[in-house]
Amino acid sequence: MNIHFQDFRPVKEDTHADSRGRLTLGQIAKDKKYRVLVNDAGQVLLDPVVSIPERELWLWNNPEALASVQRGLQQAAEGKGRYLGSFAQYADLEIED
Amino acid sequence: MPSQLEFQPEAESTLELLKKTDLKKLKKVQKTLGLLERNPRHPSLQTHDFDSLTGPNKEKVFESYVENNTPAAWRVFWYYGPGAGVLTIIAITPHP
Numbered sequence: 001m002n003i004h005f006q007d008f009r010p011v012k013e014d015t016h017a018d019s020r021g022r023l024t025l026g027q028i029a030k031d032k033k034y035r036v037l038v039n040d041a042g043q044v045l046l047d048p049v050v051s052i053p054e055r056e057l058w059l060w061n062n063p064e065a066l067a068s069v070q071r072g073l074q075q076a077a078e079g080k081g082r083y084l085g086s087f088a089q090y091a092d093l094e095i096e097d
Numbered sequence: 098m099p100s101q102l103e104f105q106p107e108a109e110s111t112l113e114l115l116k117k118t119d120l121k122k123l124k125k126v127q128k129t130l131g132l133l134e135r136n137p138r139h140p141s142l143q144t145h146d147f148d149s150l151t152g153p154n155k156e157k158v159f160e161s162y163v164e165n166n167t168p169a170a171w172r173v174f175w176y177y178g179p180g181a182g183v184l185t186i187i188a189i190t191p192h193p
Contacts, residue, residue: 052149058192060149065190069150069174072107072187076176077153081103081185084112088099091131095124 100184102134108173111189122163122171126189129163129173133184137175141165152176158187 017023025046034046052060059066075081104112115123132139142161150158156176163171174187 056147056149062193068107068188068190072105075105075107076185081105083101084104087127087130087134090127091135093124093128095128
Protein backbone atom coordinates (compact mmCIF):
# COMPACT_ATOMS: atom_id res chain seq x y z
CA MET A 1 0.00 0.00 0.00
CA ASN A 2 1.37 3.42 -0.91
CA ILE A 3 0.64 6.13 1.61
CA HIS A 4 1.14 9.67 0.45
CA PHE A 5 1.48 11.57 3.72
CA GLN A 6 2.38 14.74 1.92
CA ASP A 7 -1.08 14.85 0.39
CA PHE A 8 -3.00 14.86 3.67
CA ARG A 9 -4.87 18.01 4.62
CA PRO A 10 -6.96 18.78 7.70
CA VAL A 11 -10.64 17.99 7.38
CA LYS A 12 -11.57 18.62 11.00
CA GLU A 13 -9.24 20.32 13.49
CA ASP A 14 -10.83 18.91 16.61
CA THR A 15 -13.22 16.00 16.64
CA HIS A 16 -13.98 13.71 19.51
CA ALA A 17 -14.80 10.03 19.35
CA ASP A 18 -17.71 8.97 21.55
CA SER A 19 -17.58 6.26 24.20
CA ARG A 20 -17.93 3.57 21.50
CA GLY A 21 -15.13 5.01 19.38
CA ARG A 22 -17.41 6.52 16.77
CA LEU A 23 -16.44 9.61 14.82
CA THR A 24 -18.52 11.53 12.35
CA LEU A 25 -16.48 12.40 9.29
CA GLY A 26 -19.18 14.01 7.17
CA GLN A 27 -19.46 14.12 3.39
CA ILE A 28 -15.84 13.14 2.79
CA ALA A 29 -16.58 9.62 4.02
CA LYS A 30 -20.25 9.27 3.11
CA ASP A 31 -21.22 5.74 1.96
CA LYS A 32 -17.61 4.65 1.67
CA LYS A 33 -16.00 1.52 3.00
CA TYR A 34 -12.58 1.54 4.65
CA ARG A 35 -9.79 -0.58 5.91
CA VAL A 36 -8.61 0.94 9.19
CA LEU A 37 -4.91 1.02 10.07
CA VAL A 38 -3.17 2.40 13.10
CA ASN A 39 0.52 3.08 13.77
CA ASP A 40 2.60 3.22 16.95
CA ALA A 41 1.91 6.93 17.31
CA GLY A 42 -1.81 6.23 17.48
CA GLN A 43 -2.48 7.78 14.13
CA VAL A 44 -5.40 6.16 12.36
CA LEU A 45 -5.54 5.82 8.60
CA LEU A 46 -8.74 5.13 6.72
CA ASP A 47 -7.88 3.40 3.47
CA PRO A 48 -10.83 3.27 1.04
CA VAL A 49 -11.63 -0.19 -0.24
CA VAL A 50 -14.04 -1.41 -2.86
CA SER A 51 -15.78 -4.73 -2.62
CA ILE A 52 -15.80 -6.72 -5.83
CA PRO A 53 -18.43 -9.44 -6.15
CA GLU A 54 -16.87 -12.85 -6.66
CA ARG A 55 -18.52 -13.37 -10.03
CA GLU A 56 -16.83 -10.17 -11.28
CA LEU A 57 -13.32 -11.04 -10.11
CA TRP A 58 -12.50 -12.68 -13.44
CA LEU A 59 -12.34 -9.24 -15.06
CA TRP A 60 -10.18 -7.66 -12.35
CA ASN A 61 -7.82 -10.63 -12.49
CA ASN A 62 -7.45 -10.41 -16.25
CA PRO A 63 -5.29 -7.44 -17.26
CA GLU A 64 -6.14 -7.62 -20.97
CA ALA A 65 -9.89 -7.75 -20.53
CA LEU A 66 -9.80 -5.10 -17.81
CA ALA A 67 -7.68 -2.79 -19.95
CA SER A 68 -10.13 -3.22 -22.83
CA VAL A 69 -13.10 -2.28 -20.64
CA GLN A 70 -11.23 0.65 -19.12
CA ARG A 71 -10.27 1.93 -22.57
CA GLY A 72 -13.91 1.69 -23.62
CA LEU A 73 -15.03 3.61 -20.55
CA GLN A 74 -12.41 6.28 -21.12
CA GLN A 75 -13.47 6.63 -24.75
CA ALA A 76 -17.09 6.91 -23.62
CA ALA A 77 -16.09 9.69 -21.23
CA GLU A 78 -14.46 11.48 -24.15
CA GLY A 79 -17.55 11.08 -26.33
CA LYS A 80 -15.83 8.95 -28.94
CA GLY A 81 -18.67 6.51 -29.56
CA ARG A 82 -20.41 6.19 -32.90
CA TYR A 83 -23.38 4.46 -34.43
CA LEU A 84 -22.46 1.57 -36.75
CA GLY A 85 -25.94 0.92 -38.09
CA SER A 86 -28.55 -1.52 -36.92
CA PHE A 87 -27.65 -5.05 -35.84
CA ALA A 88 -31.28 -6.14 -35.62
CA GLN A 89 -30.95 -8.30 -38.74
CA TYR A 90 -28.50 -10.53 -36.89
CA ALA A 91 -30.78 -11.23 -33.93
CA ASP A 92 -32.40 -14.23 -35.61
CA LEU A 93 -29.21 -15.81 -36.93
CA GLU A 94 -29.08 -19.55 -36.42
CA ILE A 95 -25.59 -20.38 -35.19
CA GLU A 96 -24.27 -23.83 -34.50
CA ASP A 97 -21.89 -24.22 -31.58
CA MET B 98 -38.47 -0.80 -27.59
CA PRO B 99 -35.43 -1.20 -29.86
CA SER B 100 -32.34 0.75 -28.93
CA GLN B 101 -29.59 2.33 -30.95
CA LEU B 102 -26.14 0.96 -30.21
CA GLU B 103 -23.28 3.42 -29.86
CA PHE B 104 -19.90 1.72 -30.12
CA GLN B 105 -16.77 2.94 -28.45
CA PRO B 106 -13.64 2.55 -30.63
CA GLU B 107 -12.50 -0.26 -28.33
CA ALA B 108 -15.59 -2.33 -29.10
CA GLU B 109 -15.51 -1.38 -32.77
CA SER B 110 -11.91 -2.53 -33.07
CA THR B 111 -12.85 -5.93 -31.63
CA LEU B 112 -15.52 -6.29 -34.30
CA GLU B 113 -12.97 -5.40 -36.96
CA LEU B 114 -10.50 -7.90 -35.54
CA LEU B 115 -13.10 -10.69 -35.52
CA LYS B 116 -13.93 -9.93 -39.17
CA LYS B 117 -10.34 -10.85 -39.99
CA THR B 118 -9.73 -13.66 -37.55
CA ASP B 119 -12.87 -15.48 -36.43
CA LEU B 120 -16.01 -15.23 -38.55
CA LYS B 121 -17.90 -17.72 -36.41
CA LYS B 122 -17.29 -15.70 -33.29
CA LEU B 123 -18.14 -12.55 -35.21
CA LYS B 124 -21.57 -13.99 -36.07
CA LYS B 125 -22.19 -14.81 -32.43
CA VAL B 126 -21.21 -11.31 -31.40
CA GLN B 127 -23.38 -9.79 -34.12
CA LYS B 128 -26.32 -11.88 -32.97
CA THR B 129 -25.74 -10.73 -29.40
CA LEU B 130 -25.67 -7.11 -30.53
CA GLY B 131 -28.85 -7.66 -32.51
CA LEU B 132 -30.58 -9.08 -29.45
CA LEU B 133 -29.25 -6.24 -27.31
CA GLU B 134 -30.63 -3.75 -29.80
CA ARG B 135 -34.05 -5.41 -29.71
CA ASN B 136 -34.25 -6.27 -26.03
CA PRO B 137 -31.32 -5.93 -23.60
CA ARG B 138 -33.13 -8.27 -21.22
CA HIS B 139 -33.51 -11.09 -23.73
CA PRO B 140 -33.05 -14.29 -21.67
CA SER B 141 -30.27 -15.70 -23.85
CA LEU B 142 -28.10 -12.67 -23.11
CA GLN B 143 -28.09 -13.42 -19.38
CA THR B 144 -27.71 -9.69 -18.83
CA HIS B 145 -26.81 -8.69 -15.31
CA ASP B 146 -25.41 -5.72 -13.43
CA PHE B 147 -21.64 -5.49 -13.21
CA ASP B 148 -21.43 -3.73 -9.87
CA SER B 149 -17.69 -3.09 -9.76
CA LEU B 150 -17.84 -0.84 -12.84
CA THR B 151 -19.68 2.40 -13.50
CA GLY B 152 -20.04 4.54 -16.60
CA PRO B 153 -18.43 7.97 -16.96
CA ASN B 154 -21.50 9.60 -15.43
CA LYS B 155 -22.07 6.89 -12.83
CA GLU B 156 -24.22 4.84 -15.19
CA LYS B 157 -24.87 1.26 -14.12
CA VAL B 158 -22.78 -1.08 -16.27
CA PHE B 159 -24.16 -4.38 -17.54
CA GLU B 160 -22.55 -7.57 -18.78
CA SER B 161 -24.24 -9.71 -21.44
CA TYR B 162 -23.16 -13.13 -22.63
CA VAL B 163 -22.26 -13.78 -26.24
CA GLU B 164 -22.56 -17.53 -25.83
CA ASN B 165 -24.65 -19.83 -23.66
CA ASN B 166 -23.32 -22.88 -21.86
CA THR B 167 -19.74 -22.01 -22.74
CA PRO B 168 -17.34 -21.62 -19.83
CA ALA B 169 -15.14 -19.10 -21.65
CA ALA B 170 -18.00 -17.18 -23.18
CA TRP B 171 -17.29 -13.80 -24.66
CA ARG B 172 -18.95 -10.87 -22.92
CA VAL B 173 -20.32 -7.51 -23.96
CA PHE B 174 -20.08 -4.62 -21.52
CA TRP B 175 -22.53 -1.78 -21.96
CA TYR B 176 -24.66 0.85 -20.25
CA TYR B 177 -27.81 2.80 -20.96
CA GLY B 178 -27.17 6.17 -22.60
CA PRO B 179 -26.16 8.72 -23.58
CA GLY B 180 -29.72 9.84 -23.99
CA ALA B 181 -32.91 7.89 -24.28
CA GLY B 182 -33.00 4.82 -26.47
CA VAL B 183 -29.23 4.51 -26.75
CA LEU B 184 -26.97 1.76 -25.41
CA THR B 185 -23.25 2.41 -25.20
CA ILE B 186 -21.16 -0.64 -26.06
CA ILE B 187 -18.01 -0.26 -23.98
CA ALA B 188 -16.10 -3.39 -24.87
CA ILE B 189 -16.48 -6.88 -26.29
CA THR B 190 -14.04 -9.22 -24.66
CA PRO B 191 -13.31 -12.90 -24.16
CA HIS B 192 -13.64 -14.40 -20.73
CA PRO B 193 -10.32 -16.11 -20.00
